[in-house]
Amino acid sequence: MTQIQISNISKKFGHHNVLQDVSLTLQPNTIYGLFGRNGAGKSTLLNIIANRIFPSGGAVEMDNQSAIENDRALANMFLMSEIDMYSERMKIEKIFKQTELCYGSFDWGLARKLAQKFDLKLDAKFGGLSTGYHSIVKLIIGLSVPVNFVFFDEPVLGLDANHRELFYQELLQTYEERPRTFLISTHLIEEIAHIVEHVFMIDKGKIVIDGETESIVANSYAVTGPKKTVEEYTAGLNVIGHNLLGGLQTSYVYGQLDDNRIIPDTVKLEHVDLQKLFVYLTNGGGKHVEG
Amino acid sequence: MEFNFNSTEPIYQQVAEQLTEAIFSGSFAENEQIPSTTEISKQFHINPATVLKGMNLLVAKELIEKRRGIGMFVKVGAVATIEQQRRESFYTDYILNLVTEAQKLGLSQEKLIQLIERGYQDDANSN
Amino acid sequence: MLKGKVSRLVLYNFRESIIRLMWTFVWFIGITILLPNLFSLTINGLSNLRFNLASLDFTIVSVFFLFADAAIFKYDYFKWTIQNGISRHTAWWGKIGGTLLLTAVIVVIDIVETFARGEQLTNLFGLAGHSFGANVANVIQLYIAFLMVSVTGLVVGYMMALLSKRGKAVVIIGVPVVMIVALTYLARALVRARVDWNGVINFIKVVLGYSNQNGTVNLLNGSLIMIVWILVCLGISYLVSQKLRLRRD
Secondary structure (H helix, E strand, C coil): CCCEEEEEEEEEECCEEEEEEEEEEECCCCEEEEEECCCCCHHHHHHHHCCCCCCCEEEEEECCEECCCCHHHHCCEEEECCCCCCCCCCEHHHHHHHHHHHHCCCCHHHHHHHHHHCCCCCCCEHHHCCHHHHHHHHHHHHHHCCCCEEEEECCCCCCCHHHHHHHHHHHHHHHHHCCCEEEEEECCHHHHCCCCCEEEEEECCEEEEEEEHHHHHHCEEEEEEEHHHHHHHHCCCCEEEEEEECCEEEEEEECCCCCCCCCCCCCEEEECCHHHHHHHHCCCCCCCCCC | CCCCCCCCCCHHHHHHHHHHHHHHCCCCCCCCECCCHHHHHHHHCCCHHHHHHHHHHHHHCCCEEEECCCEEEECCCHHHHHHHHHHHHHHHHHHHHHHHHHHHCCCCHHHHHHHHHHHHHHHHHHC | CHHHHHHHHHHHHHHHHHHHHHHHHHHHHHHHHHHHHHHHHHHHHHHHCCCCHHHCCHHHHHHHHHHHHHHCCHHHHHHHHHHCCCCHHHHHHHHHHHHHHHHHHHHHHHHHHHHHCCCCHHHCHHHCCCCCCCHHHHHHHHHHHHHHHHHHHHHHHHHHHHCCHHHHHHHHHHHHHHHHHHHHHHHHHHHHHCCCCHHHHHHHHHHHCECCCCCCECHHHHHHHHHHHHHHHHHHHHHHHHCCCCCCC
């Protein structure tokens, strides 16, 4: 089965290191989440994978062959990004036709169905649409092209709650019908926390978490109790953040707890959800742990 | 059917629990089909693989069964099985915790039994 | 499959160019015939209207178009192809193929127009008054000349595609200004220096195949120079196209 291997990618814009030593693997038929704050390097990484810009170092490979300037690899991926790559003057239907021309085929049935559900007129000009509808056009194309790797960079930008809901439903529907790999980059984690099977968190150009969603949540803890007890219990662990309310402290830990330590009576142990984990991990605290 | 998910427990376990609850309460009757992975996945924005994992948990517990080409069905006798399983776990889930808490509060065994009896009385009165 | 991709792109690019060419003609007719007539209508009434398509020179418009079509929208073309999973080199081949076809169409336009004027192929516009004995050679020569125009446009287009919006503005305004200043300065300097130009002129004559005895030019030499120029342009445009990347402006 086809997979994409990204090894030691770095990217400099001038003296600014936007990406540093990023390595990750995209397996077939998996929904991935790429989470990072604005400016963390998400779009840069996706632009490199999709060949829109060149890395300063490192390799992008599909099945052990460089994917850079490789038509076969490029024809097997689609990147939907914030930047509009289509001509403003063009009608939606023509954009679809052109996509079909380039990719060799196009799921017109799905595209028409989605256009109807999103209330998108196919004879409208791309340039005349709102930001939200620009996203919708690109999402529809992304779901209708015959590729095994679809990258969505901020897919729900400008979409209202109803359209977001619709998108997630249709994404899961088409994923069931034709399994393929999706990589969804966003800073709105909560909405897709249960959709993604595997998570990459990126902070200041580095991958800080690469793991299965389930094991990441299983490995993150909120330890609540009296300040002193909590500090004693979490000493030496990978504490990524604190909350102090009077004498009551919550410490957030990412990684294994120390099984040899007895959990004090006065301390409450809970798991942390992805969103909270993300906030604390990307707030500057904490060490890097592979999940 | 309404699922309420918290985000810290493994989702597949929550799927299994919610489905069990729905079977136990009769929302999904025995010998009837339960929603497909796609339906549950779409409605609650859960990865279909996770939903499937939760369902497989129920298959292992013999609460549902797969009928080829159709889907998942509630097994005949599933409600009884759930009841049986819940009785078995009642001791560990409730009684042991009850005793531990009572001891923390300094309640004697006698007092605890008294309290349980009072609970039964109150319940009878309120009905 | 990849070969199929190139040919699909070639045909697509060709078709889009032809559509743009037709629109150019429409505008050309509009400006040169309809507009004057409109003025005439408002001033003189219906008496003085003239609709003479034959008086228009479509070839010269086409040659301008050939350059312009090659020189604009190369960045948009890159964005469109890379979004659609097409590599830079495949996109380049697709563009070159389209350009070769379009150039052939312009040759046909020149030929048709020449015949329409009732003239011989030796009077083809693109030959600039110099022709071979055989008409096949004339047509080939014409094709090479037009191709030179289009590939030169391609080089300009791909170079511009590398530049940011600001960079483009600087080049579009800056280059002509610098050229004028430089040429003025050069001309003055050369006049003062009293260079002996004979050497240079002789060299150019040899290159162009000029013969002192009968005062003619050997057209083969000119064609060869054009071919070399075309190859250089193709090479440069290919190299530049490989450097294209998404910009943030």
